[in-house]
Amino acid sequence: MTPQELAGHIKAALLGAISSGQLNLATEDVPTEIVVERPKNLDHGDWATNVAMQVGKKAGLNPRAAAEILQPLLAALPGVEAVEIAGPGFINLRLDAASQGELARDIIAKGKEFGRGTQLAGKKINVEFISANPTGPLHLGHTRWAAVGDAIARVLEAEGAESAREFYINDLGVQMDKFGNSVKAAALGEPIPEDGYHGAYIPELAKQVVAENPGISDLPEPQRGEAFRDAAYALQLADQKRVLDNFNTHFDVWYSEKSLHTSGAVDRGFEKLKSQGHMFVEEGATWLRTSDFDDDKDRVLIKADGALTYFASDTAYYVDKRNRGYDLCIYLLGADHHGYVNRLRAVAACAGDNPDENIQILIGQMVKMLKNGEEVRLSKRAGNIITLEDLVDEVGVDAARYSLIRYPVDSPLVLDLDLLVSSTNDNPVYYVQYAHARIASVVRNAAELGLIPANTSDWDPATFDPSQLTDDREGALLGLLADYPRVVASAAELREPHRIARYIEEVATSYHSFYAACRVLPQGDEPVTELNIARLWLCAATRQVIFNGLELLGVSAPDRM
RNA sequence: GCCCGCGUAGCUCAGUGGAUAGAGCGUCUGCCUCCGGAGCAGAAGGUCGAAGGUUCGAUUCCUUUCGCGGGCACCA
Numbered sequence: 265m266t267p268q269e270l271a272g273h274i275k276a277a278l279l280g281a282i283s284s285g286q287l288n289l290a291t292e293d294v295p296t297e298i299v300v301e302r303p304k305n306l307d308h309g310d311w312a313t314n315v316a317m318q319v320g321k322k323a324g325l326n327p328r329a330a331a332e333i334l335q336p337l338l339a340a341l342p343g344v345e346a347v348e349i350a351g352p353g354f355i356n357l358r359l360d361a362a363s364q365g366e367l368a369r370d371i372i373a374k375g376k377e378f379g380r381g382t383q384l385a386g387k388k389i390n391v392e393f394i395s396a397n398p399t400g401p402l403h404l405g406h407t408r409w410a411a412v413g414d415a416i417a418r419v420l421e422a423e424g425a426e427s428a429r430e431f432y433i434n435d436l437g438v439q440m441d442k443f444g445n446s447v448k449a450a451a452l453g454e455p456i457p458e459d460g461y462h463g464a465y466i467p468e469l470a471k472q473v474v475a476e477n478p479g480i481s482d483l484p485e486p487q488r489g490e491a492f493r494d495a496a497y498a499l500q501l502a503d504q505k506r507v508l509d510n511f512n513t514h515f516d517v518w519y520s521e522k523s524l525h526t527s528g529a530v531d532r533g534f535e536k537l538k539s540q541g542h543m544f545v546e547e548g549a550t551w552l553r554t555s556d557f558d559d560d561k562d563r564v565l566i567k568a569d570g571a572l573t574y575f576a577s578d579t580a581y582y583v584d585k586r587n588r589g590y591d592l593c594i595y596l597l598g599a600d601h602h603g604y605v606n607r608l609r610a611v612a613a614c615a616g617d618n619p620d621e622n623i624q625i626l627i628g629q630m631v632k633m634l635k636n637g638e639e640v641r642l643s644k645r646a647g648n649i650i651t652l653e654d655l656v657d658e659v660g661v662d663a664a665r666y667s668l669i670r671y672p673v674d675s676p677l678v679l680d681l682d683l684l685v686s687s688t689n690d691n692p693v694y695y696v697q698y699a700h701a702r703i704a705s706v707v708r709n710a711a712e713l714g715l716i717p718a719n720t721s722d723w724d725p726a727t728f729d730p731s732q733l734t735d736d737r738e739g740a741l742l743g744l745l746a747d748y749p750r751v752v753a754s755a756a757e758l759r760e761p762h763r764i765a766r767y768i769e770e771v772a773t774s775y776h777s778f779y780a781a782c783r784v785l786p787q788g789d790e791p792v793t794e795l796n797i798a799r800l801w802l803c804a805a806t807r808q809v810i811f812n813g814l815e816l817l818g819v820s821a822p823d824r825m
Numbered sequence: 826g827c828c829c830g831c832g833u834a835g836c837u838c839a840g841u842g843g844a845u846a847g848a849g850c851g852u853c854u855g856c857c858u859c860c861g862g863a864g865c866a867g868a869a870g871g872u873c874g875a876a877g878g879u880u881c882g883a884u885u886c887c888u889u890u891c892g893c894g895g896g897c898a899c900c901a
Contacts, residue, residue: 351844437901549899564899574901602829603896674830690850698863706860766839780865787859
């Protein structure tokens with residue numbers, strides 16, 4: 265029995281108590297969602313609910329009295345072994361082994377589908393992240409979002425949303441010209457302009473541009489400058505794509521800022537804003553009255569000299585996303601962009617949307633790398649910025665992704681490289697992957713011994729007797745596995761994939777504990793028992809949950825390490 | 826000055842109003858004749874920055890305050 269099913273039963277019991285007159289409560293005072301949780305302390309039971317405390321007051325009873333009315337009704341439920349009232353009015357439920365163990369069968373039947381939900385079914389969500397200038401390698405700040413943004417999209421999809429990962433290419437403006445001029449200068453052997461780009465990748469890029477474009481240095485200006493800029497841009501963007509692909513983050517849409525202007529999207533955006541009545545002209549400039557909606561000042565769209573601001577692109581881009589059919593636009597921005605939150609929300613409001621529904625902006629704090637106890641500041645590739653590739657070179661893709669996703673994004677993150685390459689308990693990614701590999705090994709051995717087919721999809725449900733799983737550690741593990749769908753749902757709702765990571769770490773811990781105490785395979789020439797088989801089902805179910813969880817993080821689940 | 830985030834064990838950090846506040850590291854004590862010891866079992870370690878408030882109940886929500894980090898543009 266899953267906690268969701270249990271919650272349904274409890275609600276039915278509650279409604280039953282009302283209709284039979286045992287409980288004097290209006291049906292609209294029945295909570296729509298009954299909270300069923302794993303108690304922190306498992307001595308309290310397998311599951312706990314606080315409904316009695318929620319409805320007690322409304323029913324004119326103290327919480328314990330309300331709990332006492334519900335107690336016999338819950339005790340009569342199939343699969344419920346014991347019901348206790350504790351503390352201020354918690355109702356603690358204990359399931360019998362068979363009912364609790366059924367879950368393993370359910371998990372194996374569902375496979376990769378286990379844990380997926382429908383909370384966001386039918387929603388089209390645009391998740392925009394990284395959006396770096398194509399003028400250099402991706403740095404550590406981008407890297408955090410490369411991992412977390414992708415994981416958020418995966419988690420949203422697990423709850424039924426149709427999500428698109430989108431990369432906004434800032435390919436317009438003076439930065440591009442500075443970049444082009446820097447590459448050109450490097451190619452021509454001239455000093456790179458003071459305000460240009462000085463990373464070590466610039467001369468390399470220059471070499472490549474010249475090699476691929478014979479005669480480019482001999483073009484007349486301004487064609488030469490443009491040719492350098494465009495060629496370097498193409499190479500740099502391709503490099504960003506390559507790096508991200510290698511990082512297991514695959515964008516669905518690469519959206520060019522320049523194309524906003526050439527496609528007429530900017531004009532359409534302005535029309536939209538004008539039609540909503542929030543644009544005005546003052547001192548020769550055209551403004552958007554964002555201060556109508558919580559922004560601290562109005563923003564310029566068209567400068568007095570007729571040039572468009574960057575903010576104009578932002579507004580057009582938002583309107584364009586909505587025109588492309590996204591119900592919700594999520595922006596994942598660095599801490600240095602936090603001043604954008606209110607103005608972007610105001611843009612949504614100015615476009616006639618609901619900022620609480622159609623737009624969401626998440627701010628990620630800074631990332632630092634530590635090596636030998638000191639902050640790493642120098643990159644081989646890019647001089648004084650650390651790149652995504654530097655991190656991957658040091659620790660590999662799995663450890664990099666996992667450790668970036670493992671923490672909530674709103675606190676600054678310090679990655680200790682020495683720890684991330686260590687193969688022990690203190691390195692969470694290996695701890696989790698190890699549990700997965702260990703289970704795979706047990707199942708492999710079982711198949712070799714002829715206990716069970718190698719592939720779980722060939723396992724015969726009739727051979728599984730869940731009532732065999734009576735050990736406390738088996739119960740603890742099963743209860744934890746049952747919680748997985750709820751963890752995925754809350755990770756999706758809160759856009760916090762780190763919850764998945766923390767959860768599968770708990771699963772790994774619980775599994776190791778079970779494994780140490782409960783022998784799975786028969787020893788020596790012992791006969792095969794139903795208990796052996798039941799434990800194999802539990803092992804396979806655990807492996808599936810770890811696998812599914814790692815997949816939502818974009819981290820591999822190896823069968824051998 | 827104004828805005829945002831963060832203050833939880835010696836360290837790095839979890840904890841979307843619930844029971845005795847958790848994990849890893851570090852320190853200390855145990856466990857390899859058999860399924861992967863990259864593991865397990867246990868001990869010690871806390872005025873949840875501070876003060877008020879809301880609540881049956883606050884680390885969690887609100888106010889004030891102290892400390893730390895980040896941000897303010899007719900830049901991109």
